[in-house]
Amino acid sequence: MLDPELLEILVCPLTRSHLHLDGDFLVAEAGGLRYPIRDGIPVLLIDQAELPAGITSLDEFRRKYADRIPS
16 A cells, blocks of 8 residues: 555646546546556556546547646
8 A cells, every 4th residue: 555645745747636546556636647556666657657548649648638737
């Protein structure tokens, strides 16, 4: 399990939105990117994140959620 204090400060590296725990994933509030937790360690690499349903590529995600991605 992740330390609750750590979970409070972690954010999605792409959207900078808060993350919530969902099984073995941390899920971004904005856009729903799912970052895996492997051996108790969050893998917050954008290219390792699972895309939300209906999104087939990271480029598509960036276009769809452009208003939620800080510059």
